[in-house]
Amino acid sequence: MIPPLLAGLSLPGADELLDGAVVVTQPLHTRFRGTTVREAMLLHGPAGWAEFSPFPEYDAGESARWLAAAIEAGWHGWPAPVRETVPVNATVPAVRPGDVGRVLESFGAVPAVKVKVAEAGQDVDDDVARVAEVRRLLPEAALRVDANQGWDHATALAALGRLAGYGLEYAEQPVAGIEGLARLREALDRAGIEVRLAADESVRKETDPVAVARAGAADLVVVKVQPLGGVRRALGIVEAAGLDAVVSSALDTSVGIAAGVALAASLPRLPHACGLGTVALFAQDVADPPWVPDAGRLRPGPAPVPVARGALRAGEDRQRWWRDRLRAAWAVLEAARPA
Structure with a gap:
């Protein structure tokens, strides 16, 4: 319910x-x-x-x-909270391979990296080069890609076939819509491409995670506190969906990140690092110090005072x-x- x-x-x-x-x-x-x-x-x-x-x-x-x-x-x-710390991934925007190292340095040590792909004006070769550079620099990190529903079905199938070789943990919203995800998931299975799918843009509303689960469209859901109406409501939505969840940022300030950490710290299961390290993408944040991970982890607590x-x-x-x-x-x- x-x-x-x-x-x-x-x-x-x-x-x-x-x-x-x-x-x-x-x-x-x-x-x-x-x-x-x-x-x-x-x-x-x-x-x-x-x-x-x-x-x-x-x-x-x-x-x-x-x-x-x-x-x-x-x-x-x-x-x-039910846990004392929350694992957090780094986020690499759709930068050139030569800029990947600079971006990763701002996050420090992390257990996982999310790489943006399917950027307008770029192609799959650009995506593969970026992912390859992340894997070269961090060979032990869990690696996931996020297409923000930017690929069509054929491109997603071809791209994930190439990217699977880098040991992807999962691919986040490679195509648009719940039906699109379900169709792609079936095609990946038929092709023997072992890449799990995560729904993000397809779970913007409270009924969406349940619809994703019923359609067999994804292996996990990406949830964000603000779009779902708060921590308590997001917990209820994840429970109703019955899928593992990754908590992510809506490009929040440190104040909003505290809510994301509160959700991640309250989930019964948290098998994947969360996308809550995005404060590192800001040139300046409202909090001092900003809420950035320490050794790839954040601790739940009250929102910082925005000094x-x-x-x-x-x-x-x-x-x-x-x-x-x-x-x-x-x-x-x-x-x-x-x-």
């Missing part, structure tokens, strides 16, 4: 949420998800700091889940834009509350 948004949790008023809220702008070292700058609204509630950072193209309905996650974090807190929020504060026009956005998302949550 998947819990509704804010199940059992109170909904503060919009004015209370906005009291002390600030929008920050964080530059990235390297283009990621098509951007070089990440904006986020930081909220402060009785339970601590929280992050509200749906991507700019998301409407009020989708953003409401991100706001529910922020309300949980700042006004209610998270469930108690650099003044230096990274966005302009007044962006402050107003985000305040209006939060109010619109809040209205969706308020309308969904039981009478």
Whole structure:
């Protein structure tokens, strides 16, 4: 049974949420998800700091889940962890092979590496060269690739056939949609290509992980706290899906990463390193020190105090834009509350 948004949790008023809220702008070292700058609204509630950072193209309905996650974090807190540390992977954007070493250095020692592939303007040869360089530099690390649903079926089948030789742990969302994943999984089996599939973009909504499991479309699901509406709700969704989960970042600041760590630390099973080391991709973070892994691990705990929020504060026009956005998302949550 998947819990509704804010199940059992109170909904503060919009004015209370906005009291002390600030929008920050964080530059990235390297283009990621098509951007070089990440904006986020930081909220402060009785339970601590929280992050509200749906991507700019998301409407009020989708953003409401991100706001529910922020309300949980700042006004209610998270469930108690069942483990003391969480393993974390490095993330290598779609850079040239010669730049792979520089990117990996920013993460330090890690148990696993996720390599971005299927970048617009690049081809499978570029992807293979990047993965090969990661494997050369870190021969013992677990290795997974993330296509962000950028390949069609034929390209994915051919690419994974070539990349399987580098010992992939799994391939994350190589094609679009649940049906596309199921079709590719069957084709990989027929071709004898031993690469497990993980669903990411196909689990943006609460019903998606269950649909993925029913369709036999993937071996595991990638879950993110903000898009799924909070730690408690994500735990319920993973349980309903019945698949192993990898917790990943939505390109969060250190404040949002704390929520991801809280989820990963609360899962009954955590067989894979999580994608929660993305703060290393920022040229500057709101926390000092930033929430980056120590020897490939993060410890659960309260969200850090964003001490650099003044230096990274966005302009007044962006402050107003985000305040209006939060109010619109809040209205969706308020309308969904039981009478």
